[in-house]
Amino acid sequence: ETGVTQTPRHLVMGMTNKKSLKCEQHLGHNAMYWYKQSAKKPLELMFVYSLEERVENNSVPSRFSPECPNSSHLFLHLHTLQPEDSALYLCASSQVGGGRHGYTFGSGTRLTVV
Amino acid sequence: EDQVTQSPEALRLQEGESSSLNCSYTVSGLRGLFWYRQDPGKGPEFLFTLYSAGEEKEKERLKATLTKKESFLHITAPKPEDSATYLCAVLDGGSQGNLIFGKGTKLSVKP
Numbered sequence: 359e360t361g362v363t364q365t366p367r368h369l370v371m372g373m374t375n376k377k378s379l380k381c382e383q384h385l386g387h388n389a390m391y392w393y394k395q396s397a398k399k400p401l402e403l404m405f406v407y408s409l410e411e412r413v414e415n416n417s418v419p420s421r422f423s424p425e426c427p428n429s430s431h432l433f434l435h436l437h438t439l440q441p442e443d444s445a446l447y448l449c450a451s452s453q454v455g456g457g458r459h460g461y462t463f464g465s466g467t468r469l470t471v472v
Numbered sequence: 473e474d475q476v477t478q479s480p481e482a483l484r485l486q487e488g489e490s491s492s493l494n495c496s497y498t499v500s501g502l503r504g505l506f507w508y509r510q511d512p513g514k515g516p517e518f519l520f521t522l523y524s525a526g527e528e529k530e531k532e533r534l535k536a537t538l539t540k541k542e543s544f545l546h547i548t549a550p551k552p553e554d555s556a557t558y559l560c561a562v563l564d565g566g567s568q569g570n571l572i573f574g575k576g577t578k579l580s581v582k583p
Contacts, residue, residue, distance in 0.1 A: 463515030
């Protein structure tokens with residue numbers, strides 16, 4: 359148990375579906391992040407929430423919509439995705455500013471878009 | 473633009489054969505360099521944080537070092553269970569402090 363829990367672990371969805379990824383942290387952190395991990399690419403930062411406010415959106419398509427209702431929970435709402443969106447989606451948390459250990463990651467959601 | 477480059481992309485070692493992984497970086501105002509280990513199907517797991525040139529950290533068979541331009545992860549007498557992808561990341565100098573990752577080095581250790 360890493361302290362950051364992501365559900366579901368695996369998700370297969372059609373291009374017209376709407377689904378949500380969930381992330382929960384039990385570490386008392388006050389910043390949360392969504393990353394996308396694709397083969398042969400570095401982890402791509404998608405969204406940053408600091409003290410429950412979105413502070414960064416790295417030009418992510420609008421078919422990805424984050425939500426952070428409180429400092430312990432983070433969602434990623436998905437709709438009308440494309441096959442190239444298939445990837446491992448990682449949630450992470452930290453103290454604001456990164457902390458001494460950087461980020462703590464969840465195990466990820468493996469998303470397949472068909 | 474902040475960048476992190478890791479080499480080699482993949483490394484195959486025999487058990488007991490020591491080697492090093494490289495992470496070179498360009499970042500304005502380094503606030504920390506991090507090494508993570510990632511096993512297949514899992515999220516990255518924290519290994520080390522380094523803050524200033526000359527700093528070294530050790531954990532079992534792993535030792536991380538830092539210069540002004542790069543970091544090395546030395547693996548001494550590796551075992552098959554050390555097989556994983558090793559990720560390097562830098563904390564940029566912005567007020568938010570975002571982690572910028574390299575592509576990783578996939579290490580395979582054969583018995």
